[in-house]
Amino acid sequence: MRKKIPFIILFMAACTALFPTSGQGDPRVEIYNLRPYTHPTFTRIAVDVGKLREYHADTLFGPDRIFIDIYQAKLNPILHNKVISVENGYVNQIRIGQKNPTTVRVVIDLNFEEIKRYNVFHLFDPFRIVIDIHPDYAVEGVKTATPPKPADPTAKGYSLARQLGLGVKRIVIDPGHGGKDPGCIGRKGTQEKSVVLDVALKLKEILEKETDLEVILTRESDIFIPLETRTVVANQKQADIFISIHANANPRKGYAGVTTFYLNFPSDPSVMETVARENATSTKNMSQMGEILGRIIREDKIKESTELAQRMQSQLIKHLSTQYQGVKDLGVKSGPFWVLIGGDMPSVLIEISHLSNSQEEGRLRTAGYRRDIALGIYQGIMDYIDSLGKG
Ligand SMILES: [Zn+2]
Structure with missing residues (x-):
């Protein structure tokens, strides 16, 4: 069609662009x-x-x-x-x-x-x-004595990452909230932003001691970072995994437990309460999110994120259950979290416990429980890396 447009019209279009009054x-x-x-x-x-x-x-x-x-x-x-x-x-x-x-x-x-x-x-x-x-600068010279173990299929079959045998070298850990945004607050005044930062710092320490993975935190102090910026950090650092750490709240004081989320449309309507809270500081609205989600979400990322979420949740519950009575496994769920959208790597959001529950708030106030959470997440990461066959 463009070929038949006379030169004069093209010229006018150029002028319109230069002088955008029409x-x-x-x-x-x-x-x-x-x-x-x-x-x-x-x-x-x-x-x-x-x-x-x-x-x-x-x-x-x-x-x-x-x-x-x-x-x-x-x-x-x-x-x-x-x-x-x-x-x-x-x-x-x-x-x-x-x-x-x-x-x-x-x-x-x-x-x-x-x-x-x-x-x-x-x-x-x-x-x-x-x-x-x-x-692909294949010059790292990594040679192993034993032949590499092939990857396990995910629950939904082999994803692209597994077919290509991609391993994990770099992890971005994202402690939720910070600065002007405290996140949720328990009845004893415990702030989500402080608890999750401490868990993230402990997790970084464990990963750096036990593995040669590179660990990057989106924040290491009490500062505010917009939700959308957090995965940009992960992309810029070429991270292989993104883990966002949060603590939950529920209007029912008796409600407690641990949940891991991955990015997708919600599977369970009750999830929207958590989503609304975690998305609260975003300047984007929910209808924009639906539009963007529908376009950019990739089946491959969903598969790997589901796999990561399942392994994370089960290892965390397994570890906590050896140390504490009555740990509640709320399972793996999907939800449209802004903080998980931009990343081009498997991404999960863990709600490590409920600050609205007095027993869990009490536990979150102790360094021992926060360390056990970090250890459980660490075991989940290791389990996922092992399943990729490139540990
Ligand atoms: Zn949160």
């Missing part, structure tokens, strides 16, 4: 910039979208490419069918075009044999989509 009522956002950067260890491509938009990323083979479709968007004419040559050995070029009247498509031509992984995520203010591509 175009009112057009729901499409205009994409005006695409920026590739080749860093020493990876390539980052940022697409300036300007306003929150749904998008969908996927791969195609022969020739190899990653594409990102951005909905309700149009291209600024200066970007029409633009091709940016990269040629760094693993990314060949980047193309952008108007796929149909409401969809802009970005295509990255590359060679999958030369890359280790890629992450697609977004940042806010202004809204932009970021694609990080990490080359």
Whole structure:
């Protein structure tokens, strides 16, 4: 269609873009910039979208490419069918075009044999989509005397991570809340933000002593970090696992126990109470979330996150039950938590106990219980890594 548009109309469109006084009522956002950067260890491509938009990323083979479709968007004419040559050995070029009247498509031509992984995520203010591509520098020289153990299938079969034999090297632990946001508060005044920070610090200490995994905390002190920023940290650090630690509250004082969540639409309506509390500081609303979730959630991430959640929950309950009476296993559940959305790795959120229950608040106030929680989570992480066959 574009071929038949006379030059004068194209020129007018360009003027409209330069002087954005018209175009009112057009729901499409205009994409005006695409920026590739080749860093020493990876390539980052940022697409300036300007306003929150749904998008969908996927791969195609022969020739190899990653594409990102951005909905309700149009291209600024200066970007029409633009091709940016990269040629760094693993990314060949980047193309952008108007796929149909409401969809802009970005295509990255590359060679999958030369890359280790890629992450697609977004940042806010202004809204932009970021694609990080990490080359496969197979130079670490890790040789084991015993042949590697093949991965166990997840409950839903082999996910992509297992088929590729991807291991775990780096873990991001996210102590919930912090700073101006105390989280929930028990009747004795115990604040969720302090309890979960201490559990996270203890977990980091155990992991660093017992394993050679790299452990990164989203916060190490009492500071406020927006929910959406937390998984951005995990993506930037190329983390393999993301674990968010929280304590729960329930209007029924007698209600107690431990739950592990993974990201998906809720399986159980009662979950929405916990979701609303944990999402409270987000500036985004629930309808935006549904839109975004539907577009960006990947089946593969759900499979691995479910697996991680199940192993975490069962190890944590197993460990606590050897030390304490009447530990309640509330099971693994799914819910739409903002803090789990942006991450491109298996991600879970653990509600370690209820601060609204006086017995559990009493336990959470002791360093011994917090250490036992950290030990149980540690065992869950180890169990998951072992199941990947790359421990
Ligand atoms: Zn919380």
